[in-house]
Amino acid sequence: STVAFAALAGSALAADLPSTKEAPVYVAPVPAFSWTGFYIGADIGGAFASTQGTILGTGASHTLDNSGVMGGGYIGYNYQLNPNFVLGVEGDFQGTSASGSYSWSQTVGGIGNIASTDTYTAKTSLDWLAAINGRLGVSYDRALFYAIGGAAWAGENDTLSLTNSFAGLLWSGSNSKTLSGYDIGAGVDYAFTPNWVGRVEYRYYDFGNTTWYPTVNSAGLRDRTDVNTIRVGLSYLFSSPAPVVAKY
Structure with a gap:
């Protein structure tokens, strides 16, 4: 009886000792990705311009399909309204190498049996957007599908000249101008990390009609310009700090 009582007492004392088992390691939940914040980035792609050129007074009309490389930078701000919708504002500037030219000839008379021909040569280059x-x-976590649109501008340079098969160069002129219009498009951003965001985007620009005259007595050139662009980019998102999670 004495031995049994001692054994029971020892077990009771052992049960009252503090446990040496460690508490489970706390694992904080992964915070939801947030698109809110400023961002700045660079992009590169292709610009495909279409300029409908009409030489006034001659009936000559031709479409220039200008294509070239484009590249530049963009900066903006996102605000995430809720887990699925994001509003933002963005500005960008792109340089392009898109240009094209065409010539148009007409018979205007001659000397004896030799016909005289006037040849108009027009060239258009799109320098920037x-x-x-x-x-x-x-948004779907780290993917953001978006529509984009607003006001747009472009730098265009035109040249127009007239040569005659007998008299040679009759007149020539060039004109640099800033076009204004609108753009609209769509794209997708994907956050590879909380700060680095890749992009693929399509955008369409429409700049309407413009007209200019190289000299007082020359024919005029009327252009209608629109541009399609495809670009890829990489930006750095200055995202909001992650929420602090208390440990208990």
């Missing part, structure tokens, strides 16, 4: 846009996106 710029825009200030609003963005509306639908």
Whole structure:
């Protein structure tokens, strides 16, 4: 009986000692990705311009399909309204190498049996594109599908000359101008990390009609310009700090 009582007492004392088992390691939940914040990035792609050129007074009309490389930078701000919708504003500037030219000839008379021919030569180059846009996106964690659109501008340089098969160069002129219009497009952003975001985007620009005259007595050139662009980019998102999670 004495031995049994001692054994029971020892077990009771052991049960009252503090446990040496460690508490489970706390694992904080992964915070939801947030698109809110400023961002700045660079992009590169292709610009495909279409300029409908009409030489006034001659009936000559031709479409220049200008294509070239484009590249530049963009900066903007996102605000995530809820887990699925994101609003933003963005500005960008792009340089392009898109250019094209065409010639048009007509018979205007001659000397004896030799016909005289006038040849008009027009060239258009699109030097840069710029825009200030609003963005509306639908997010799925680190992917953001968005529509974009707003006001756009472009730098265009035109040259027009007239040569005669007998008299040679009759007149020539060039004109640099800033076009204004609108752009609209769509794209997708994907956050590879909390800060680095890749992009693929399509955008269409429409700049309407412009007209200019190289000299007082020359024919005029009327252009209608629109541009399609495809670009890829990489930006750095200055995202909001992650929420602090208390440990208990």
